[in-house]
Amino acid sequence: MAASSVFRPGLFNHKVAIVTGGGTGIGKAISEELLELGCNVVISSRKVERLEAAAEEMRQKIPASSPARVTPLQCNIRNEDEVKDLVSSVLKRYGRIDFLVNNGGGQFSSPAEHMSSKGWKAVIDTNLTGTFHCCQQVYAAWMKQHGGVIVNIIADMWKGFPGMAHTGAARAAVDNLTKSLAIEWAASGVRVNSVAPGTIFSKTAMENYKDLGPSLFKMSISSAVCFLLSPGASYISGDTLRVDAGQSLYHSMWEIPNHSAWPEAPEGENQEALKELLNPKSKL
Ligand SMILES: CCCCCCC/C=C/C(=O)SCCNC(=O)CCNC(=O)[C@H](O)C(C)(C)COP(=O)(O)OP(=O)(O)OC[C@H]1O[C@@H](n2cnc3c(N)ncnc32)[C@H](O)[C@@H]1OP(=O)(O)O
Numbered sequence: 001m002a003a004s005s006v007f008r009p010g011l012f013n014h015k016v017a018i019v020t021g022g023g024t025g026i027g028k029a030i031s032e033e034l035l036e037l038g039c040n041v042v043i044s045s046r047k048v049e050r051l052e053a054a055a056e057e058m059r060q061k062i063p064a065s066s067p068a069r070v071t072p073l074q075c076n077i078r079n080e081d082e083v084k085d086l087v088s089s090v091l092k093r094y095g096r097i098d099f100l101v102n103n104g105g106g107q108f109s110s111p112a113e114h115m116s117s118k119g120w121k122a123v124i125d126t127n128l129t130g131t132f133h134c135c136q137q138v139y140a141a142w143m144k145q146h147g148g149v150i151v152n153i154i155a156d157m158w159k160g161f162p163g164m165a166h167t168g169a170a171r172a173a174v175d176n177l178t179k180s181l182a183i184e185w186a187a188s189g190v191r192v193n194s195v196a197p198g199t200i201f202s203k204t205a206m207e208n209y210k211d212l213g214p215s216l217f218k219m220s221i222s223s224a225v226c227f228l229l230s231p232g233a234s235y236i237s238g239d240t241l242r243v244d245a246g247q248s249l250y251h252s253m254w255e256i257p258n259h260s261a262w263p264e265a266p267e268g269e270n271q272e273a274l275k276e277l278l279n280p281k282s283k284l
């Protein structure tokens with residue numbers, strides 16, 4: 001495995017991580033960096049063939065001297081029983097779960113007015129309820145007694161998420177869930193944080209949002225996740241780290257089109273001033 005991590009080799013030797021959506025895009029990058037740092041990684045998602053191919057690719061890069069192992073396990077995070085089975089399979093195989101990275105998720109773009117209830121629920125179930133299932137099951141089966149670290153991948157939804165309102169609502173809910181769980185589970189030695197990426201290059205993101213062009217997908221977040229999992233972040237919990245090069249401070253892909261649906265101005269001199277402002281012949 002080419003040494004690319006900025007962290008100390010062996011930092012996560014003998015630790016065990018579950019990375020949902022670990023076979024593609026951002027989740028794959030996180031899994032590869034964890035493996036490079038010696039962690040055993042369980043990559044999990046719905047499409048088992050793609051997962052197995054990703055695991056095989058990762059295995060080829062692990063040096064023989066490394067204790068790291070990668071295991072692909074199928075699981076739809078929307079299904080609570082499948083998540084229970086995932087957690088018990090990991091414990092059977094590795095005997096511990098130190099880290100959970102809730103990266104599995106997705107959505108489709110649609111104006112809110114055209115979203116069906118089924119589509120809305122599919123996105124909320126995946127991104128919010130799926131994350132909750134994974135946190136709850138890992139906590140109950142392991143972290144409550146032994147501690148651990150959870151990182152949730154959310155999104156740059158700080159100014160709303162027009163065009164994908166369902167995912168914006170789900171990710172904002174996970175930001176809040178992060179704080180609640182961090183407090184409820186602190187006494188068990190569990191830290192819970194989130195990472196909010198800006199727009200990141202991934203093959204599937206390109207396929208899904210290709211109209212928006214490759215220039216949008218340009219940054220990387222796996223080292224931020226590894227930092228939050230590491231002892232270097234031992235005093236950080238209940239927080240969301242924005243990894244977006246400042247995008248959330250200045251950037252919006254959406255503009256409100258020109259319109260004439262302004263609210264009524266109050267009576268008096270302000271109304272006169274507004275009429276003057278809206279008058280195309282105004283000199284203002
Ligand atoms: C606009 C700005 C874009 C740039 C910013 C990008 C930031 C974010 C980037 C990323 O997240 S990259 C990750 C990209 N990958 C994905 O998002 C995954 C692809 N999406 C999905 O798999 C689905 O959208 C899903 C809903 C999340 C999961 O679907 P699932 O397979 O479980 O259910 P389905 O049976 O397919 O659908 C259920 C229901 O949902 C509605 N629906 C699904 N897809 C669409 C669509 N493309 N358009 C409109 N509606 C959709 C629909 O109601 C489906 O029910 P049926 O109509 O099929 O009965």
Ligand SMILES: NC(=O)C1=CN([C@@H]2O[C@H](COP(=O)(O)OP(=O)(O)OC[C@H]3O[C@@H](n4cnc5c(N)ncnc54)[C@H](OP(=O)(O)O)[C@@H]3O)[C@@H](O)[C@H]2O)C=CC1
Nearest residue numbers: 021024025026045046047076077104105155199200202204
């Ligand atoms: N790329 C970007 O710009 C941004 C991405 N994000 C978020 O980051 C995460 C990773 O995105 P990215 O790598 O770009 O995209 P990908 O589409 O490559 O990753 C999504 C992963 O989630 C898995 N997944 C989807 N639904 C489920 C499910 N129900 N159960 C289990 N696994 C599931 C998919 O695998 P499978 O289909 O096999 O289940 C896939 O591996 C996602 O949550 C995404 O929304 C957030 C902000 C920006």
